[in-house]
Amino acid sequence: MRTARFTDRVALVTGSTMGIGLAIAEALHREGARVVLNGRTAERTARAAEELAGDRTDRVLACAGDVADEDAVGRVVDTVLDRWGPPDILVNNAGIPTVGHSERLSLARWQRCLDVNLTGTFLFSRAVGAAMVARGTGGAIVNISSVAGIGGLPYRAAYGATKSAQIGLTSTLAAEWGQHGIRVNAVAPAFIRTPMTEFIVTEAAAADAPTGDWTLAGIEGRTPLGRMGEPGEVADAVLFLASDEATFISGATLPVDGGWTAFGAWHQASRPMPPAHLD
Ligand SMILES: NC(=O)c1ccc[n+]([C@@H]2O[C@H](COP(=O)([O-])OP(=O)(O)OC[C@H]3O[C@@H](n4cnc5c(N)ncnc54)[C@H](OP(=O)(O)O)[C@@H]3O)[C@@H](O)[C@H]2O)c1
Numbered sequence: 248m249r250t251a252r253f254t255d256r257v258a259l260v261t262g263s264t265m266g267i268g269l270a271i272a273e274a275l276h277r278e279g280a281r282v283v284l285n286g287r288t289a290e291r292t293a294r295a296a297e298e299l300a301g302d303r304t305d306r307v308l309a310c311a312g313d314v315a316d317e318d319a320v321g322r323v324v325d326t327v328l329d330r331w332g333p334p335d336i337l338v339n340n341a342g343i344p345t346v347g348h349s350e351r352l353s354l355a356r357w358q359r360c361l362d363v364n365l366t367g368t369f370l371f372s373r374a375v376g377a378a379m380v381a382r383g384t385g386g387a388i389v390n391i392s393s394v395a396g397i398g399g400l401p402y403r404a405a406y407g408a409t410k411s412a413q414i415g416l417t418s419t420l421a422a423e424w425g426q427h428g429i430r431v432n433a434v435a436p437a438f439i440r441t442p443m444t445e446f447i448v449t450e451a452a453a454a455d456a457p458t459g460d461w462t463l464a465g466i467e468g469r470t471p472l473g474r475m476g477e478p479g480e481v482a483d484a485v486l487f488l489a490s491d492e493a494t495f496i497s498g499a500t501l502p503v504d505g506g507w508t509a510f511g512a513w514h515q516a517s518r519p520m521p522p523a524h525l526d
Contacts, residue, residue, distance in 0.1 A: 252490045254279035259327060259334045261285045261314050261371055262341025264295040266441030267391060270478030271338055271485050273299060276306065278486065283308045283327050283334070285341070314341045314367030315359075324374040333378035333386070336489045339368040339413070340391040344443055349404040357405045364409035365416070372420060376429065385428025387489040390417050391481070392433045392500060394507050410435070414500050421498030430497040432488040437504035438466045439476040448475075471506030 258275045262268040264286035276282045276299055284299065286292040289311040296309035310326050312319030327334060345352070345360040368390055379386035395403050396410025414433055421431040438444055438461070447463055467473050484503045487493055502508040 251277075251279035252486070252492070253336070256280045256335040257283070257327070257331045257333070258336035258338065258489070259283040259285070259310075259323075259371070259375060260338040260340055261367065263338075264291045266443060267436070267439060267478045267481050268338070268340035269295060269299075270482040271340060274479070274482040274486050275336070275489075280336070281306045281308070281331055283310050283323075283331075285310050285312060285314070285323060287311065287313050313363075314339075314371060315362035317370055320367075320370040320374055324371070324378065328378060333382045334375050335386050337371060337375040337386070337388045338391065338485060338489070339371055339388070341367055342391065342409075344403075345405040346402050348402060352404055360405035361409055364406070365412045368413055368416060372416070372431075376420065376424060379429050380424065380427045383427070385430070387493075388420065388429065388431045389485045389488050390414075390431070390433040391485075392417070392435045394435050394437045394502065394504050397435055397500070397502070397508050417500060418498050425497055430488075430493070432493070432496060432498065433500040434481060434484050434488065435500050435502045435504065435508070436476060436481050437470060437502075437507035439478055439481055441478055444475070469507065469510065470504070471510055474505065476503065476505060 253275055258280040260268050260272045260282065263272040263284045272282045272284055282299070284292055284296045284307065286295065292309040292311040296307045300307035308327065308330060310323040312323040314320060342364045343360060345356050372388060376388070390413045392413040393410040395407040396414050400407055417431050417433040424431060440448065447461060447466065466475055481503050484501055488496060488501065
């Protein structure tokens with residue numbers, strides 16, 4: 248077992264009641280961090296925190312709040328500052344998918360996707376970044392982008408735009424806050440097995456037919472390593488970027504994608520089906 252890299256550091260992970268965010272929170276907790284969990288509802292956030300804490304309730308804090316709500320973000324960060332002081336690590340993970348034909352995408356769905364995925368990343372970075380700057384001992388921010396922010400994934404106009412913009416925000420903040428010892432990086436996962444993508448796996452198992460725009464076989468065929476990723480594999484990359492093993496890495500976007508981004512050949516399975524039942 249590896250030595251704990253985050254003993255007594257404070258880490259805030261947005262959108263950490265399940266999926267990739269929960270895996271990141273669990274990994275940070277395992278390696279000694281005090282972890283702040285976040286989700287939209289108090290009930291779900293408290294339940295995830297109870298399960299993670301076990302009998303060590305002093306090392307896990309549940310702070311519910313919608314990342315797209317400026318007041319809620321302020322309340323979450325104030326609670327953390329009161330309890331534990333400025334976070335050493337911020338992981339901007341909360342995100343929602345928005346899948347559908349771009350020519351029919353409503354402004355409301357476009358806007359909600361931008362509000363959660365991009366504005367949420369900005370609001371938490373601004374609030375936590377200000378506290379890190381004021382404390383003067385640096386920090387690490389990791390944003391969870393996507394391969395959809397690097398290359399085009401059809402039927403994801405809003406999602407892809409937010410994930411590209413997160414990479415731009417990562418570069419900008421890295422350039423601006425490096426003078427304060429704050430490192431800002433991103434990871435770009437391909438398809439990962441979480442509640443967000445569960446439908447791909449369950450529907451593919453139920454019927455050998457296209458489900459939504461990507462079949463499980465299509466994803467596996469398009470991925471050089473031949474499979475979807477696991478949340479723990481994203482967590483491993485995030486912990487590396489947040490750790491003292493990455494003290495000279497800032498402004499980077501690390502694909503965690505089984506070779507998805509590197510893949511340049513034409514492949515039958517790479518032609519997604521229109522998402523007829525998804526919008
Ligand atoms: N899964 C993939 O294949 C994949 C690939 C590339 C990138 N990503 C990115 O990875 C991140 C996590 O994805 P995931 O697959 O783990 O998603 P998920 O299984 O749907 O989990 C999303 C998490 O975010 C929380 N959340 C959603 N909206 C929120 C909001 N407005 N405010 C606060 N919390 C919110 C949810 O908590 P509550 O429901 O309790 O509020 C949940 O904990 C996202 O940014 C996603 O874009 C995922």
